[in-house]
Amino acid sequence: MRFTNKLMLLVAIGFSTLAVAQVTPQNEVAENKPVQKQRQKIDGVVATLGDYIILDSDIDKAYLEMSSQNIPTKDISRCQMLGKLLEEKLYAHQAVQDSIVVSDEEVRExxxxxxxxMVEQLKSMDAVVKYFKKNNEDEFRTDLFDIIKTNMLTDQMQRKIIDEVEITPEEVRTFFKKIPKDELPEFGAEVEVSQIVIKPKVTEEEKQKVIDKLKQFKKDIQDGTSTFFSKAVLYSEDPGSKSNGGFYKMTRKTPFVKEFKDVAFSLGEGEISDPFETEFGYHIILVEKIRGNEIDLRHILITPKITDESLQEARDRAVNIRTKIINKEISFADAARSESDEKETRANGGALINPKTQDTRFELTKMDPALYGQVTGLAENEVSMPMIEQDQTGKRFYKLLTVTQRHEVHTADYAKDYTRIKELALKEKQIKRIGDWSEEKIKETYVKINGEYRDCEYTNNWLKK
Incomplete structure (x- = not known):
C-alpha cells in the first residue's frame, strides 16, 4: 500500500479553513515543536509572497483553524505549515494576476x-471570538473576511489549473500496470443501494391555509402595519435567510429553482409577488433593488403541514409496494420507476449515486452514517420496512431500501474497479499538473523568507536555491 498511501497523501493539495465541521478544543497548537530552537514569541513578518505577507501569528492561526475542523495538527511542523500558507498565497496571488474576481458580497455571504x-457550535459569538483568540468581534470578522477571500481565490485558481486535465483509458491502464503487485490498493467492502420514496400528499385545505397566510402578510406590509423584514424573521421557514429578513442577492445564474427565479425577475423594484409554489413550499418575494442582471430581494417561505392522516396513507402505500415486491408481483426497479416520488432516482430504478465518485458503489466505511445504519443489516435484495425521514425543508416521507449488490473487501481489479482506478490516475495527473504549475510560478514570483524559517526544508523551492 506504500504507492497508494503516498498518492492519497499528495491528494491533499490544500488545507481548507475555518469551521465547516465540528469545533473542537484548542489544545493542539501548543504541542507543535519550534522550527529548530526555542523561539521567542515576537510577531513579525516571516515571509512575503507578491503583495501578501505572512506573520508568525498567521502560523498559529492556521493551527487553530485546522483544529476547528478536527484536522490533526500534532505532527505538522511550523515549517510545513508555513509551506502550506505560502502555497495558498501563491494561488491567490496568481488568481489576481489572471483577473480571477471574488466579490466582497460573495465573501460576506x-x-x-x-x-x-460556529455560533451554533459554540453557543455564542463571544465564545467564537474567544476561541480564535481575538480581542473583539470586529477584529474576528476582519480577519475571517481576509482568510475567506484568500481561500476563495485559492480554490478558483486550483480549479482553473486542473479543470482541463483529462485522462485517457490508455493512461489509466499505464497507471495501473506501474503499481507493484504487492502495493495494489485494497478497496473496502462496498454496497449498491436502491430506494423508493413515498411522499405524503398535502391536502388542499393545508395549501390554502398557507396561501391565505402569505396573502395577509403581503397586505400587512403594503398597509404599513408591518415590514417584510420582520415577517421573514418571525415566520419564514427558510433557514438560510430567516435570520437576515429573507434577504438574497441573485442573478439568473444563481442556483435557485426555476419557479423562484421566474417570479423574482418578473417583479419591479418595491413590488411584492402573490404567493407561488416551488418544491420547498409557498413563497412571497419583495424585490428591493435591481442592478442590471442582479437583484436584491427578500422572501418568505412557508411549507404546508402534513397531516397525520396523509402520513399514514403514505406508510400504507409503502407497505403495499413492499408486499408486491416480496411476492414477486413486481421488481424493486420497476416499482421505483412506476411508484417512487423521487424524480432523481426514479428513472434508473431507484439506484442511488455516490456523490463522491458518481457511480453506484458506496464504500461502507465512508458512506453517510445514517444510510450505513439503514443498509448494514440488509441482505442482498432484501427490502427494508418503510422508514420515515425528512428532507432539508423538514418535509417527512417514507422510503424503502434494498441492497442490490454487495462487494466484499478486495485487492484492486482493473476490470471490476475501473472507475476507482481511473479516479486515482486522474488525481495523480492533477497533482503533477499542480506541481509543474507551482514550480513555474515560484520562479517568476517574488518570494522572501526571513529568519530561522530559511533553515526549513520545503517541498517547493521557496528559497529558490
Missing part, C-alpha cells in the same frame, strides 16, 4: 454561513 455555524 460565505462568511455569514460560517459564522452562523
Amino acid at each position: 460565505r462568511m455569514g454561513r460560517q459564522i452562523d455555524y
